Amino acid sequence: MSVKALLTASVIALSSAVPALADQANDTLVAAFNKEVQTLDGLYSTSRENLILSYLTSDQLVEIDLETGEYVGALAESYTWVDDRTIDFTLREGLQFHDGSPVTVEDIVYSFDWIADENSETRRGAFIRGWFESAQAIDDRTVRVTAMNPYPLMLRDISVFVLTRKTGSYVDGDTDALTQDFNGTGPYRITSFDMGAGVTLERFDGYYEGGPKAEGAIETIHLRPIPDWGTVTAELLSGGVNWSFNVPDDTAQDLGALPMVDHTTGVSTRVSFLVLDVAGVTDPEGPLTNTLVRQALNHAVNREEIVEFLVGGSGRPIHTTCNLNMFGCDVDVTEYEYNPERARELLAEAGYPDGFEFEMTTYRERPIMEAVAADLADIGVTANINHVKLSALSKARAEGQLEAFQNAWGFYATPDLGAISNYYVAGSNRNLHHDADVEGWFKAALETVDQDEREALYAQALTRVADEAYLLPLFQYSQNYVHSVDTTFEAPADGLPRLNEISWQ
Amino acid sequence: MLKFILKRLALGLAVAFTVSLATFLLLNLAADPAAMVAGEDATQDAIEQIRVQFGFDRPLYVRFFEWLGNLMTGDFGDSYYWKQPVFDLLIDRAPVTLTLAAGALTVTVVVGLTLGVLAALKPNGWLDRFALSFGTAAQAVPNFWLGLILIILLGVMFPILPVSGDTSWKHFVLPCLVLGTSSVPQVLRLTRTGMIEVLGSDYIRTARAKGFRPRQILFRHALRNALLPVVSVITIQIGYKLGGSVITETVFALNGLGRLAYESILGADVPTVQMLVFFFALIFIVLSILGDILNAWLDPRMRVE
Numbered sequence A: 001m002s003v004k005a006l007l008t009a010s011v012i013a014l015s016s017a018v019p020a021l022a023d024q025a026n027d028t029l030v031a032a033f034n035k036e037v038q039t040l041d042g043l044y045s046t047s048r049e050n051l052i053l054s055y056l057t058s059d060q061l062v063e064i065d066l067e068t069g070e071y072v073g074a075l076a077e078s079y080t081w082v083d084d085r086t087i088d089f090t091l092r093e094g095l096q097f098h099d100g101s102p103v104t105v106e107d108i109v110y111s112f113d114w115i116a117d118e119n120s121e122t123r124r125g126a127f128i129r130g131w132f133e134s135a136q137a138i139d140d141r142t143v144r145v146t147a148m149n150p151y152p153l154m155l156r157d158i159s160v161f162v163l164t165r166k167t168g169s170y171v172d173g174d175t176d177a178l179t180q181d182f183n184g185t186g187p188y189r190i191t192s193f194d195m196g197a198g199v200t201l202e203r204f205d206g207y208y209e210g211g212p213k214a215e216g217a218i219e220t221i222h223l224r225p226i227p228d229w230g231t232v233t234a235e236l237l238s239g240g241v242n243w244s245f246n247v248p249d250d251t252a253q254d255l256g257a258l259p260m261v262d263h264t265t266g267v268s269t270r271v272s273f274l275v276l277d278v279a280g281v282t283d284p285e286g287p288l289t290n291t292l293v294r295q296a297l298n299h300a301v302n303r304e305e306i307v308e309f310l311v312g313g314s315g316r317p318i319h320t321t322c323n324l325n326m327f328g329c330d331v332d333v334t335e336y337e338y339n340p341e342r343a344r345e346l347l348a349e350a351g352y353p354d355g356f357e358f359e360m361t362t363y364r365e366r367p368i369m370e371a372v373a374a375d376l377a378d379i380g381v382t383a384n385i386n387h388v389k390l391s392a393l394s395k396a397r398a399e400g401q402l403e404a405f406q407n408a409w410g411f412y413a414t415p416d417l418g419a420i421s422n423y424y425v426a427g428s429n430r431n432l433h434h435d436a437d438v439e440g441w442f443k444a445a446l447e448t449v450d451q452d453e454r455e456a457l458y459a460q461a462l463t464r465v466a467d468e469a470y471l472l473p474l475f476q477y478s479q480n481y482v483h484s485v486d487t488t489f490e491a492p493a494d495g496l497p498r499l500n501e502i503s504w505q
Numbered sequence B: 001m002l003k004f005i006l007k008r009l010a011l012g013l014a015v016a017f018t019v020s021l022a023t024f025l026l027l028n029l030a031a032d033p034a035a036m037v038a039g040e041d042a043t044q045d046a047i048e049q050i051r052v053q054f055g056f057d058r059p060l061y062v063r064f065f066e067w068l069g070n071l072m073t074g075d076f077g078d079s080y081y082w083k084q085p086v087f088d089l090l091i092d093r094a095p096v097t098l099t100l101a102a103g104a105l106t107v108t109v110v111v112g113l114t115l116g117v118l119a120a121l122k123p124n125g126w127l128d129r130f131a132l133s134f135g136t137a138a139q140a141v142p143n144f145w146l147g148l149i150l151i152i153l154l155g156v157m158f159p160i161l162p163v164s165g166d167t168s169w170k171h172f173v174l175p176c177l178v179l180g181t182s183s184v185p186q187v188l189r190l191t192r193t194g195m196i197e198v199l200g201s202d203y204i205r206t207a208r209a210k211g212f213r214p215r216q217i218l219f220r221h222a223l224r225n226a227l228l229p230v231v232s233v234i235t236i237q238i239g240y241k242l243g244g245s246v247i248t249e250t251v252f253a254l255n256g257l258g259r260l261a262y263e264s265i266l267g268a269d270v271p272t273v274q275m276l277v278f279f280f281a282l283i284f285i286v287l288s289i290l291g292d293i294l295n296a297w298l299d300p301r302m303r304v305e
Helices: A003-015 A049-055 A105-116 A125-129 A154-161 A231-240 A251-256 A292-301 A304-313 A341-350 A365-377 A390-399 A416-424 A437-444 A451-467 B003-030 B033-038 B044-055 B060-071 B086-121 B124-142 B142-159 B169-181 B182-197 B203-210 B213-242 B246-249 B258-265 B270-298
Strands: A028-033 A063-066 A072-073 A074-084 A086-091 A132-139 A142-147 A188-194 A198-204 A220-225 A244-246 A261-276 A355-363 A382-387 A404-411 A473-486
Touching: A003 B003, A028 A231, A049 A188, A049 A198, A049 A220, A063 A154, A072 A154, A086 A105, A105 A125, A105 A132, A105 A142, A125 A154, A125 A355, A125 B044, A132 A188, A142 A154, A231 A251, A231 A382, A251 A473, A292 A365, A292 A390, A292 A473, A292 B060, A304 A365, A304 A473, A304 B003, A355 A365, A365 A382, A365 A473, A390 B033, A390 B044, A404 A416, A404 B213, A416 A437, A416 A451, A437 A451, B003 B060, B003 B270, B033 B044, B060 B270, B086 B124, B086 B169, B086 B182, B086 B213, B086 B246, B086 B258, B086 B270, B124 B182, B142 B246, B169 B246, B182 B213, B213 B270, B246 B258, B258 B270
Parallel strands: A028 A220, A028 A244, A355 A382, A355 A404
Antiparallel strands: A063 A072, A074 A086, A086 A142, A132 A142, A188 A198, A198 A220, A244 A473, A261 A404, A261 A473
């Protein structure tokens, strides 16, 4: 073979290596995930990637309407509160699993019982075991779910944690039965799964009409794990990927400036805050037990600048550990504006004119935590950052060793203050204020379904927490999405992207 | 010789045990594995459930010896994160890493040897200077950067190769170039130095005087002798290629052992991380023992303590 022929053959061979493009012609959307999907069964993973996948493949009895905050029927055509701890759900007619078998009331009962069973070892069971008493088939379309006590987040828990599974899915208690081979009810069914290569989904033609979830607009969705943002960028530019999420702000902005990529930013329910050792668990005489000191710390942090320069996108400063769109959060509480001068006065008044030193244990967004420490240093307070893995922080927190620790709570995308109760109720190692009143108000709010009463209880609690500066609220996160310009995508209000709503331009 | 081999094997086993113990302690003492498995928003109840479910509530020594005992019987344990036997995960991912390592080693050997020999033919000539400059650059450039530059050049600007993935041999071209280039400088310099030394030796001068052709002298007489130290380096490079592919596999989204390690560490998958560290350590131990045995076989003086 001559050199010329060899070169020609090489060029032809290499040209054929160009990957099949993810585009409208193939009606295939390729979504890049930063992490791999490790199981198809959403009951056994609560990673964000699995939540996105589960939204496509699984349905629950009810779904939240993001515009109204109300829960509307999904698999259930309707639901009725029988009393304050009992709900009757009436199933739609003609519901199908992906294998073509009908969805029955027995399947719903089986799903509840499996998730609530400790032996099932699901990652969602712990959330419903605290209130779930029973699920019973009343007739061939009605299921009655009963709580042990009145519990206001019943519908929330059902919509987030109780994914519907076919009766007998976990034969002989095999918890891995659906890990590789999945049968669900969602608008997309899985056609292939290879952990490294990703998941391929196809629009499910048997999906019911008239429900709150959009039927898939695109025929095929391929979820590809690509861990490196540089590679995701290259794939977006070369047409190998259409959509990605959780993109770092600077990368998202750079990509958005390119003609073939759109950058969309949306809110996240996740909020970042510091928990302070108010109760003196680590040191009964410690400076953080002093209200004036905590108020000084709150005045010292420049939240607006942190959000503008380090969070970016749709992030915003917060003054309570929730965001205003949530139920129970819209309370007019004391806001500590950035005022280092006032902070120094408060410190002097508290008996710390020269400041003090404390350890601040953090596990994410180190640059932001450095900025917080720098603001504190400006008023003479030395915050020694101990940046560790989350698991190390959890361990130290459980052992009561933390003077102050960072937390970023995602609320499981639930727009209800009740979802962050473990920072306020008694017995939780995340609660370092030990204020019996606040603990009581939060507990009471979890034991009544009267929304007005709950709202009043939360208002009392949040007001006290802010007045006493039990915490140091920082900011609400931003969520960055990038997508090819030939697709339409709207950032969701709860931070959970719905790929079934994406369509071609 | 048998005594020598047995001693080396015993030493290798001791190293393997130490590595396993150190890995186990680091993984379990540095953090709370139950909290890591449970995730960021897990409630205390959920964390405690996982602690009991996965047996993290049992004493460390019980868990370590249970792991060791299972390993002896060929049971590598089950992954918490991937919900699969660790053995299946390793078998599933190994072909990609082996392909990558083989391709990268080919790049290293072909480029390193060729440039090394060419450089030695005329020391300080333009080819020598080019080879040394290339070697310096290859050593200085980080893998991830070279990978991204090649992706931009050959995947985006001139799209003749796929950017990422591992579904065809074409997907391996860029990663093999990246991983292979990083160890070219060692092979290049060692070959060059060896060749310069050998080409200046008396027996080569004699061969020239006897009228052998330059090609015969170069390949039959000089290169064979110059290659002996290079072979040892290449043996160790096999280990580096197998164990050091984490960044390359991550950048190119290759579904190999390196990426398995990366994801498992992020997911706090203690059984998988433990097994991967043990596996990579074992590769180095086996290669070192093989190297020692090979050297002892070639040079009997090394068998004497």
